[in-house]
Amino acid sequence: MNWVRDNADLIVERTLQHATIAVPAIVLCLVIAVPLGCGVRRLRGSRGVILAAVGLLYAIPSLPLFIALPALLGTGLRDPINVVVALTLYGIALMVRVTVDALDGIDHDVVMAATAVGFSPWARFWRVQLPLAGPVLVSGMRVVAVSTVSLTTVGAVLGVKSLGLLFTDGIQRNIPEEIISGIVMTMALAIAIDMCVVLAGRLLLPWATTTRRTTKAAGRRLRTEASSLAGAP
């Protein structure tokens, strides 16, 4: 425990650096993937192909992606932007499918009823479809949040600053306490961001508690589905 006491400042600094990478990636994923999912859903014919292609992003291991992105983006190898972009792409790979599934899951009669009572397509989307899809989107974002925080550590082997540096430094200097602090803080940060997502969901979708059971089931499904995303570096 001495190491933790003596290095509290370092742990806080690494946690902040970690959040600076993970949080933008999570937010960008939401902002990009939901409109993309809505767009893809409209393409009746080619949506299967597009969803398969987006899903293939999963199959790209993260460390190789962190290395390949500088060649495409013109960034430096140790630039945190590569990690942000890579993690945003993984998040998109999951959330586009979740968005399509969430919108498909809405009772068709509700959508037709909204049209019948005079909602324009734009208003119907914002005031009927999106709110009803909300709980599923929240479960998806919870998976994205946890796996993004976990994957951020992998960038440390290239020298990108995050809690992962506690692993690389700990192994080089043979300090198990440092590695364990890194693991504990990564999991704590993941839980904290996950709670923020849940809280944001409750504030934005106060009616969602009535459908909590189905949301929970969907969440469980998503969490297991995202296994390859959560584990693969």
Place this chain on the structure above:
Amino acid sequence: MRLIGDAIEWLTDSSHYGGPNGIVHRVVEHLWISVVVVVIAAAIAIPIGFVIGHTGHGRGLAVTLAGAVRALPTLGFLSIIALSLGFGLSAPLFALVVWAIPSILTGAYAGFEAVDRITIDSARALGMTEMQIVGKIEIPLGLVLLIGGLRSAALQVVATATLADYVGGGGLGRFIFSGLKTNDYPQMLAGALLVIALALVSEAVFGLAQRLAVPIGVRTTQSPAELTASSVSN
């Protein structure tokens, strides 16, 4: 784009293929590590998964443990194991087996659970023993989901085996880490492209295996992609 050209040049340079640090040797090493890990993990996870799937007991515990393993940051877990087991191949092998188990376990019991209860009751009514039900009904019908579990485990192992060399375990990660040390970006990128290619090959092979694993009698129009999605959706 010039950088990608450099990496392709590195990959097509025949002098990089032979020898103990050549592409051929490293690809074989990477595949060897991956196969050993998946086989060990399968030997542990499949019997347990079958027992859970057949009896229905222990499912909650399996889900909890699998969730806990998945939440562990890969690099941190590998680092702490390497400090206790020492540098070399044993630490990554151990860590990779631990990671591969949840997907295979889930695939194994989800496959059993997906079998229609009526089918099993009919088999029992016909006088089949429990072992016959497992061997002739549950395993063949659950095979697609089991292979789905192996598929995600293999993808994860091929990807994570890249980190093996971080603790001195060899494999394709060697190109990445030695390139990192010597500031040789083309070599790193070439290593990264090889890992990506291997991951895609693994996906394709298991995708094909899933297609072939559907018993002829129950073949439908369901695509392997949908089957994979449902395989992990316990």
